[in-house]
Amino acid sequence: MSTLLEVSGVSKTFDGFKAINNLSFRIGRRELRAVIGPNGAGKTTFMDIVTGKTRPDSGTVLYGDKGQSLLAMSESRIAQAGIGRKFQRPTVFEDQTVRENLTMALDGSRGPFAVLWSRATREAAHRVAELAGEIGLDGTLDRKAGELSHGQKQWLEIGMLLAQNPKLLLVDEPAAGMTPAEREHTTDILVEAAKTRAVVVVEHDMEFVRRLNCKVTVLHEGSVLAEGSIDHVTADEKVIEVYLGR
Structure with missing residues (x-):
């Protein structure tokens, strides 16, 4: 599998606390990956570094064909x-x-003026209908987003991100606060999305991660503690000790 994202030897310290410590791992081009770990393991800092919100003290983060x-x-x-x-x-x-939320998010209409002056072309309308189908909101296109359930709002936001056609999607704890049925549908959305792009899911809920049925990276104290299937990592003594608290 060709690499889309390569994190190498990345470290970041905040006020003497090492949030990320010589972190290295790779994400493939069309891959679903779960990143788990206890609070303070570095999961959020990792996402902040990849998205440019935080600059690391050392290391490299390379992305795309040319390794930018x-x-x-x-x-x-x-x-x-x-x-x-x-x-x-x-x-x-x-x-x-x-419908309006998805239309505003469509790739190519990022600027405010493009959004204000764009006429909903037939192509855009077709893509919006397609996205609504992918996230299971095709029956709610004309409802205000504020009227949706918590789970439906999460799906709408995932749809808005998919509308921008990302190559890499970072999703933070999507299952939090959802009903079991909503969590099941969220699994389906993420598994489907990962067929055409890389999707990294940061999650605490082990059952949700098990349902994703993908490679799992366990972070602890800012570095990779274990990596592999959910069965592999949950059987690892070090993971049991730090993550499952036994």
């Missing part, structure tokens, strides 16, 4: 290069309909 350094790029340039991030709390335009 993400550390030389601004947050907006990284987003334009095809890296999308979904935070824990859904951020959607609550007063706009599901």
Whole structure:
């Protein structure tokens, strides 16, 4: 599998606390990867570094065919290069309909003027309908986003990110606060999305990670503690000790 993202020897210290400690791992081009670990393991800092929010003290982060350094790029340039991030709390335009939210997010209409003056072309309308189908919101296109359930808002935000056609999607704890049925549907959305791009899911919920059925990277004290299938990592003595608290 060809590499899309390569993190090598990355370290970051905040006020004497080493949040990331010589972190190295790779993500493939069309791969679903789960990143787990206890609080303070470095999961959020890792995402902050990849998206340009935080600069590491040392190491390299290379992305894409030509191995571009993400550390030389601004947050907006990284987003334009095809890296999308979904935070824990859904951020959607609550007063706009599901259709309007997805239309605003469509690739190519990022500028405010493009959004204001664009006429909903047939192509855009078709893509919006397609996205709504992918995230399971095709029956809610004309409902205001504020009326959706928590789980539906999470799906809408994932749809808005997919509308921008990212090559790498970072998703932070998507299962938090969801019903079992919503979590099942979220699994389906992420598994499907990873068929055409890389999807990295940062999660605490081990059952949710098990359902994703993908390679798992366990972080502890800012570096990789174990890597492999969920069965492999949950049977690892070091993981049991630090993560499962036994």
